[in-house]
Amino acid sequence: MSQEVEIPELGTAGLLRFAWRQLTSMRTALILLMLLGLAAIPGSLIPQRSQNPMAVRQYYLDSPELARWIERLSGFTVYSSPWFSAIYILLFISLIGCVLPRTFEHFKSMRAQPPATPRNLSRMESFQEFSGQGSELEIAKEWFKKNRFRVRAEGQSVSAEKGYLRETGNLLFHLSLILILLGVSIGSLFGMRGEAIINKGERFISVPTSYDTLSFGKLANEESLQPFIIEVIDFVAKYDLLTNAPQDYTATVRVTSAGEKTSTIKTLKVNSPLTFGNTRVYLQANGYSPIVTVRDSTGAVALQGPVPFLPQDGNLRSIGAIKVPDADPQVGFVASFLPTYARDGANGGISVFPEALDPKLLFSIWKGDLGLDSGKPQSVYRMDTSKMERIALDSLKPGETFSYPEGSITFEAFTPWINLQIVDDPGKSYALYGAIAAILGLLASLFGRRRRIWIRITTTGVVEVAGLAKNGAPGLPAEIEKFVAHLRREI
Amino acid sequence: MQTTWAYLSNNLIYAAMGVFALSFFAHAFETAWAVRTPDQSEGTEGSLKTKTLDYTRTERAARIATALMVLGFLLLLGGVIARGISAKHVPWGNMYEFSLTGALAFTGAYLAALRKYDLRWLGLFISISVLLTLGTAITLLYRDSAPLVPALKSTWLVIHVIAAIISGGVFLLSNVIAGAYLYLDSMESRGERKAWAKRLPDLETLDQLSYRLVAFVFPLWTFAVIAGAIWAESAWGRYWGWDPKETWAFITWVAYAAYLHARVTIGWRGKRAAWLCLFAGSTFLFNYVYVNVWGTGKHTYSGL
Numbered sequence: 001m002s003q004e005v006e007i008p009e010l011g012t013a014g015l016l017r018f019a020w021r022q023l024t025s026m027r028t029a030l031i032l033l034m035l036l037g038l039a040a041i042p043g044s045l046i047p048q049r050s051q052n053p054m055a056v057r058q059y060y061l062d063s064p065e066l067a068r069w070i071e072r073l074s075g076f077t078v079y080s081s082p083w084f085s086a087i088y089i090l091l092f093i094s095l096i097g098c099v100l101p102r103t104f105e106h107f108k109s110m111r112a113q114p115p116a117t118p119r120n121l122s123r124m125e126s127f128q129e130f131s132g133q134g135s136e137l138e139i140a141k142e143w144f145k146k147n148r149f150r151v152r153a154e155g156q157s158v159s160a161e162k163g164y165l166r167e168t169g170n171l172l173f174h175l176s177l178i179l180i181l182l183g184v185s186i187g188s189l190f191g192m193r194g195e196a197i198i199n200k201g202e203r204f205i206s207v208p209t210s211y212d213t214l215s216f217g218k219l220a221n222e223e224s225l226q227p228f229i230i231e232v233i234d235f236v237a238k239y240d241l242l243t244n245a246p247q248d249y250t251a252t253v254r255v256t257s258a259g260e261k262t263s264t265i266k267t268l269k270v271n272s273p274l275t276f277g278n279t280r281v282y283l284q285a286n287g288y289s290p291i292v293t294v295r296d297s298t299g300a301v302a303l304q305g306p307v308p309f310l311p312q313d314g315n316l317r318s319i320g321a322i323k324v325p326d327a328d329p330q331v332g333f334v335a336s337f338l339p340t341y342a343r344d345g346a347n348g349g350i351s352v353f354p355e356a357l358d359p360k361l362l363f364s365i366w367k368g369d370l371g372l373d374s375g376k377p378q379s380v381y382r383m384d385t386s387k388m389e390r391i392a393l394d395s396l397k398p399g400e401t402f403s404y405p406e407g408s409i410t411f412e413a414f415t416p417w418i419n420l421q422i423v424d425d426p427g428k429s430y431a432l433y434g435a436i437a438a439i440l441g442l443l444a445s446l447f448g449r450r451r452r453i454w455i456r457i458t459t460t461g462v463v464e465v466a467g468l469a470k471n472g473a474p475g476l477p478a479e480i481e482k483f484v485a486h487l488r489r490e491i
Numbered sequence: 492m493q494t495t496w497a498y499l500s501n502n503l504i505y506a507a508m509g510v511f512a513l514s515f516f517a518h519a520f521e522t523a524w525a526v527r528t529p530d531q532s533e534g535t536e537g538s539l540k541t542k543t544l545d546y547t548r549t550e551r552a553a554r555i556a557t558a559l560m561v562l563g564f565l566l567l568l569g570g571v572i573a574r575g576i577s578a579k580h581v582p583w584g585n586m587y588e589f590s591l592t593g594a595l596a597f598t599g600a601y602l603a604a605l606r607k608y609d610l611r612w613l614g615l616f617i618s619i620s621v622l623l624t625l626g627t628a629i630t631l632l633y634r635d636s637a638p639l640v641p642a643l644k645s646t647w648l649v650i651h652v653i654a655a656i657i658s659g660g661v662f663l664l665s666n667v668i669a670g671a672y673l674y675l676d677s678m679e680s681r682g683e684r685k686a687w688a689k690r691l692p693d694l695e696t697l698d699q700l701s702y703r704l705v706a707f708v709f710p711l712w713t714f715a716v717i718a719g720a721i722w723a724e725s726a727w728g729r730y731w732g733w734d735p736k737e738t739w740a741f742i743t744w745v746a747y748a749a750y751l752h753a754r755v756t757i758g759w760r761g762k763r764a765a766w767l768c769l770f771a772g773s774t775f776l777f778n779y780v781y782v783n784v785w786g787t788g789k790h791t792y793s794g795l
Contacts (some may be wrong), residue, residue: 026756026757027757029752030752030753030756030757032747033745033748033749033752034745034746034749036745037741037742037745037746037749037774040733040738040741040742040745041738041742043733043738044733044735044738044739044782050732050733051732051733051734078733079733138633159709184731240637240638242637243635243637245640246640246641247638247639247640247641248641248644249641269641270642270644271642271644271645271722271725271726271727272725273640273725280728282726282727282728284728325658355711398668421728423728423729425729425730426524428724428730431730432721432730435717435720436717438713438717439710439713439714439717440715442709442710442711446706446707446710448711449524473531478583
């Protein structure tokens with residue numbers, strides 16, 4: 001015995017209209033806003049791939065099962081996940097549905113006259129009456145005009161309104177949020193981001209193959225790459241002698257922009273990037289490259305030049321791999337570079353200061369197959385020693401050479417490298433204008449006061465004054481006092 | 492020379508702590524002494540419950556308490572300035588300095604509000620929380636005065652951080668008031684207010700005050716976030732990267748935006764609004780404590 005429940009026929013159009021009304025209601029908008037806040041939380045507690053890919057990898061190693069579940073819920077990419085996107089897209093649709101009609105309405109009401117004077121003024125706020133002289137309406141009109149009220153005169157009454165700025169600000173604020181979102185989208189669709197490590201003395205030419213990492217937005221490609229050349233002439237890092245904390249990084253570079261024949265010398269610092277059109281170049285990190293010469297058993301040079309090492313701590317103990325695929329058999333060095341060498345009982349060789357006061361290169365030598373031809377991607381800082389055999393272990397100071405049966409290695413010198421971050425974000429100026437407009441709108445909407453003041457002369461010659469403040473805006477009684485005082489003084 | 496200024500700063504901070512402690516006792520004395528048990532002659536069995544308040548007896552204590560608060564503020568101000576001179580940069584390069592300046596902003600917000608509203612009943616709470624903040628700062632968070640790391644060398648450090656500190660001070664003050672609202676509300680729902688709480692403003696005033704503070708400072712917080720984004724663009728190559736600090740600043744912004752909408756558009760008042768206000772404020776505190784101490788990301792400098 002089932003009871004049929006009668007459902008009124010809505011139809012597709014009706015259903016859509018119902019959904020639209022629900023979505024654009026203030027309550028839904030508020031819930032979506034709170035949801036957006038809550039949805040942002042997991043991304044601050046779980047490591048995110050976009051900021052810290054190493055930590056995500058570590059997460060996989062520590063608890064693979066949990067990591068797989070987090071991955072399924074887009075937990076490592078929260079801010080580009082479907083559910084996070086769904087919330088903010090719905091919120092913005094709701095916002096547009098809310099703000100656009102209000103904008104039209106506001107535009108209409110700004111051009112319209114203020115509403116007529118209510119019949120019974122004594123019911124309104126700050127009601128006052130006094131016996132008049134007859135010319136009050138004219139004086140009132142002048143006062144309203146001088147104070148930039150909108151005025152509507154009708155028979156023996158004047159209705160005046162002021163403070164449209166509040167709603168204008170409110171709408172401006174919400175519309176600017178849309179502009180910010182637009183800027184963010186343009187940036188992620190048409191933008192580009194890349195990194196490159198350059199040794200002091202080397203040149204970087206902005207073509208795809210020069211980048212160590214390079215990624216484009218969905219609608220951008222290699223053709224949108226800004227062409228320029230940067231030559232690193234010098235790099236100086238200063239450190240505090242007591243705390244070892246960095247104090248200043250300054251790179252001196254020679255810059256050639258696209259289509260220009262001459263180059264200019266510029267200074268690149270942490271907080272002052274270089275600019276090429278929309279593209280900016282940032283000084284992001286730095287380290288040391290030991291300069292080595294590796295010879296084979298015949299004494300012929302198999303490898304020569306600087307090899308960038310990756311810093312591991314604040315004192316720039318750096319690790320790296322020197323791979324010599326051209327030697328026969330292949331040889332490789334698993335090495336660490338210590339700018340200021342010291343010995344530590346627990347860790348062996350360490351660095352005690354980030355500047356190169358007493359540099360030393362520590363290494364183990366391996367021979368066999370470097371695995372470079374296997375097609376598997378390898379880190380330039382690490383070496384796959386699974387198919388190799390260790391043949392020696394030593395440490396060198398600059399200028400020293402170590403010989404082994406298959407050849408020799410000379411630690412010639414060392415040079416600093418800098419890591420450049422190259423970013424093109426064509427949407428950021430929209431986001432900035434949006435942000436500035438949002439603040440202005442916010443100020444206007446929070447501090448603007450919309451209010452009406454009415455004046456009427458009754459048939460018995462009594463002057464009635466009253467007002468109305470919207471949203472409980474303060475200050476109306478004082479303003480009416482001033483208005484009445486003016487009326488009385490002028491007469 | 493530099494270390495002289497650093498020592499001076501430390502001494503001023505200790506002196507300020509002493510003065511805030513005295514101010515706390517003066518406030519406590521004022522609150523306790525104002526309660527008058529009726530004379531035996533007029534007392535009946537319920538006399539203990541009908542304690543009355545007589546603030547004429549304690550007006551002097553209240554004045555002394557406030558004067559001490561002002562003195563504490565000035566000593567703290569001196570301490571913060573001396574710290575800045577010793578380090579040769581604005582005194583908010585690490586969490587210790589940020590705590591000092593935050594406590595200064597909090598006291599400043601209270602003293603500024605005091606000029607308009609009689610909030611001396613809050614003094615007890617304000618003095619003890621400033622004292623605890625300074626105590627935590629100087630024992631757990633203390634770092635020797637040192638130059639800034641390169642990433643912090645920017646004019647935006649001044650602009651971004653001062654906007655964040657002032658916003659934080661006012662948010663917390665608004666939270667204290669919302670908390671007081673909820674406490675008094677539950678007290679009133681159980682009957683009359685206790686004697687000591689009778690002087691406190693009525694619920695309506697507290698509700699309004701807590702809202703006004705948020706409405707006043709929300710644009711400043713928006714500015715702090717935007718200034719941070721502009722700085723991040725020139726220092727890290729992106730204006731927004733969902734760094735934990737950025738994320739929580741965003742969450743705080745969203746929570747206060749929801750609070751303002753709930754009040755202005757939907758018309759929430761009283762209890763519900765106060766809870767929402769407390770929630771929004773707690774996201775700010777979480778950002779300050781959790782992200783600085785246990786969090787990772789780009790907002791961690793010089794230890795803390």
